[in-house]
Amino acid sequence: MNRFLAFVKKEFYHIFRDxxxxxxxxxxxxxxxxxxxxxxxNEIKDARIAILDxxxxxxxxxxxEKIRSSGYFLIEDYLNxxxxxxxxxxxGTIKLVLVIDESFAQNLEKxxxxxxxxxxxxxxxxxxxxxxxxxxxxxxxxxxEINSGTLPLTIIPEVRMRYNxxxxxxxxxxxxxxxxxLMLVSAMMTSISIAREKEVGTMEVLLASPMQPxxxxxxxxxxxxxxxxxxxxxxxxxxxxxxxxxxNGSLPLLLLESILFILMALSxxxxxxxxxxxxxxxxxxxxxxxxxxxxxxxxxIFPIENMPPALQVIxxxxxxxxxxxxxxxxxxxxxxxxxxxxxxxxxxxxxxxFVALSIKKFKIRLA
Amino acid sequence: xxxPALSINRLLKSYGKLRALKEIxxxxxxxxxxxxxxxxxxxKTSLIRILATLLLPDGGSAEVLGHDVIREYKVIRNKMGxxxxxxxxxxxxxxxxxxxLFASIYETTVEKNYHLIKDIYAQIEPFKDRxxxxxxxxxxxxxxxxxxxxxEPEILFLDEPTTGVDPVSRNExxxxxxxxxxxxxTIIVSTPYMDEANLxxxxxxxxxxxxxSVDTPEAVVETFPTFLYAIKSSDKYLLLQDLRDYPNVNxxxxxxxxLHYTDKRKELPEDELRQYLEExxxxxxxxxxxxxxxxxxxxxxxxxxx
Numbered sequence: 001m002n003r004f005l006a007f008v009k010k011e012f013y014h015i016f017r018d019x020x021x022x023x024x025x026x027x028x029x030x031x032x033x034x035x036x037x038x039x040x041x042n043e044i045k046d047a048r049i050a051i052l053d054x055x056x057x058x059x060x061x062x063x064x065e066k067i068r069s070s071g072y073f074l075i076e077d078y079l080n081x082x083x084x085x086x087x088x089x090x091x092g093t094i095k096l097v098l099v100i101d102e103s104f105a106q107n108l109e110k111x112x113x114x115x116x117x118x119x120x121x122x123x124x125x126x127x128x129x130x131x132x133x134x135x136x137x138x139x140x141x142x143x144x145e146i147n148s149g150t151l152p153l154t155i156i157p158e159v160r161m162r163y164n165x166x167x168x169x170x171x172x173x174x175x176x177x178x179x180x181x182l183m184l185v186s187a188m189m190t191s192i193s194i195a196r197e198k199e200v201g202t203m204e205v206l207l208a209s210p211m212q213p214x215x216x217x218x219x220x221x222x223x224x225x226x227x228x229x230x231x232x233x234x235x236x237x238x239x240x241x242x243x244x245x246x247x248n249g250s251l252p253l254l255l256l257e258s259i260l261f262i263l264m265a266l267s268x269x270x271x272x273x274x275x276x277x278x279x280x281x282x283x284x285x286x287x288x289x290x291x292x293x294x295x296x297x298x299x300x301i302f303p304i305e306n307m308p309p310a311l312q313v314i315x316x317x318x319x320x321x322x323x324x325x326x327x328x329x330x331x332x333x334x335x336x337x338x339x340x341x342x343x344x345x346x347x348x349x350x351x352x353x354f355v356a357l358s359i360k361k362f363k364i365r366l367a
Numbered sequence: 368x369x370x371p372a373l374s375i376n377r378l379l380k381s382y383g384k385l386r387a388l389k390e391i392x393x394x395x396x397x398x399x400x401x402x403x404x405x406x407x408x409x410x411k412t413s414l415i416r417i418l419a420t421l422l423l424p425d426g427g428s429a430e431v432l433g434h435d436v437i438r439e440y441k442v443i444r445n446k447m448g449x450x451x452x453x454x455x456x457x458x459x460x461x462x463x464x465x466x467x468l469f470a471s472i473y474e475t476t477v478e479k480n481y482h483l484i485k486d487i488y489a490q491i492e493p494f495k496d497r498x499x500x501x502x503x504x505x506x507x508x509x510x511x512x513x514x515x516x517x518x519e520p521e522i523l524f525l526d527e528p529t530t531g532v533d534p535v536s537r538n539e540x541x542x543x544x545x546x547x548x549x550x551x552x553t554i555i556v557s558t559p560y561m562d563e564a565n566l567x568x569x570x571x572x573x574x575x576x577x578x579x580s581v582d583t584p585e586a587v588v589e590t591f592p593t594f595l596y597a598i599k600s601s602d603k604y605l606l607l608q609d610l611r612d613y614p615n616v617n618x619x620x621x622x623x624x625x626l627h628y629t630d631k632r633k634e635l636p637e638d639e640l641r642q643y644l645e646e647x648x649x650x651x652x653x654x655x656x657x658x659x660x661x662x663x664x665x666x667x668x669x670x671x672x673x
Contacts, residue, residue, distance in 0.1 A: 006471030201454070201455035208444060211472050
């Protein structure tokens with residue numbers, strides 16, 4: 001035990017005496033969250049919109065009045081024909097067009113359902129997404145208003161994103177960012193730190209000692225587990241207090257799942273280090289082999305549903321995908337473990353697989 | 368019953384086509400200061416790594432303190448100290464932190480085993496809060512030796528401990544090894560410096576993965592088959608050429624400012640050679656008989672092998 005603690009202490013010395021490591025460990029998460037945070041938050045006020053009201057009845061007028069008075073939208077133009085929409089979008093001043101179907105009130109009253117079309121200029125996807133959310137919220141509100149008594153009436157807003165169907169969702173960035181940073185810190189830093197022992201030659205002395213390989217690895221895991229966990233907490237706090245990202249579900253559950261994900265990433269890092277001999281190789285594999293697929297294929301930036309089928313299959317092998325689903329479920333949906341126990345099991349499975357492979361691959365000798 | 372510290376039997380090691388060790392057999396007694404002498408690439412490091420359980424041999428067997436290096440590697444790792452050729456301690460830790468770390472790895476403490484390393488460690492103790500990366504070559508070696516000794520090993524493997532170290536520190540280092548031997552520790556040390564062979568109890572001369580000779584340094588020197596002469600003149604390069612063209616030449620090697628020469632005849636008629644060289648316009652000639660050193664023997668062995 002004394003041996004193990006001495007080793008953990010030594011790992012902390014390594015981390016705190018190397019400025020580069022410190023910057024990556026603590027600087028990067030903060031910078032990334034600020035970058036992502038400010039790049040994404042855009043409070044919408046007085047967005048210019050146009051309305052094509054084909055119905056012009058008492059209910060459609062009431063809806064338009066409600067939208068006008070919301071404070072979010074400036075109604076720039078009232079259109080008469082669909083062809084005008086394209087022209088307006090190309091001019092670029094209008095961000096959103098609301099199309100109310102013919103016989104809006106009539107359909108609503110007789111068939112208890114009607115359609116509204118929302119067209120957004122998604123060249124700026126974040127703005128488009130926000131506008132759609134606001135408009136949809138107002139329509140729902142309106143629906144609740146006219147739903148007083150009698151049979152439930154439904155308005156089905158039909159949303160079309162023009163020019164860019166791949167939308168980034170606003171609140172997704174914090175769960176996604178936690179995932180990326182934990183992956184980076186845990187997998188990359190451990191793989192580099194073990195590869196460094198090989199490169200510098202200290203691994204040779206450790207191998208020649210009675211130290212068990214398992215102890216060497218475990219001693220490396222402990223400090224990085226602690227630091228990664230601190231990172232996760234920092235990101236959550238910054239997300240909540242700077243950007244107002246909610247944690248609707250159970251915080252302890254979220255932290256537990258984070259630890260599971262960190263363990264998974266650490267075991268992946270160890271696996272990488274068992275097959276590399278130099279720090280550079282470890283860095284390259286971590287960056288190219290882990291970071292890129294994680295960012296691109298995990299659903300962090302591009303929704304998995306929009307990927308070609310082949311990539312959707314591949315995305316199943318990206319552990320980050322499963323953690324993003326879990327984090328989203330807890331933070332945004334506020335649901336409990338019963339909704340994502342399968343995803344949790346997948347992470348457990350990955351961890352066991354990586355640990356088993358590492359143990360199998362770890363060399364008790366030099367070559 | 369004799370109980371050797373090392374017992375090596377027809378040990379083989381290849382890297383691809385390169386045969387690093389060619390069926391080496393060797394026995395080292397307990398308490399010996401044993402030198403593996405040979406140039407770079409002779410196979411010294413491969414041999415030491417196999418003995419230190421860090422490499423697997425491709426054939427043959429080896430026992431360290433009576434334990435098989437393949438099956439009982441864990442036992443050996445507990446009983447040996449190992450110092451690799453490259454400085455392999457943590458450069459970002461201080462002297463004391465390195466030492467304490469290695470003490471804990473072997474589940475002991477610096478205080479408990481201080482007496483073991485006192486002679487060595489006392490010299491670097493004033494700098495104990497300095498980072499290992501900032502030490503001079505000699506100090507690094509002392510620290511590495513202290514770390515390899517802290518758990519009171521029964522056998523020490525030192526791979527080229529004096530390579531890249533200044534002559535003063537080299538001398539100090541050998542003094543320390545002699546003191547360690549007095550404590551009864553078996554020491555296996557490899558070196559490319561032939562002059563260090565004289566400081567060992569016994570040496571093995573290694574060349575191209577094979578052992579040419581195993582004996583005490585004195586006995587090795589005695590096996591030198593003929594008389595050795597040191598010859599010097601104003602033009603060393605021409606002298607080498609002319610001596611090689613001399614009809615009775617056996618061998619001639621450059622050796623510092625002198626050339627070391629052996630003749631096909633056991634005893635060289637010095638005057639005849641002097642005359643031959645003067646005819647070839649060599650001035651400031653100096654010819655003297657000298658006692659052969661280990662390096663001369665090494666060269667002679669190599670000649671014989673070829």
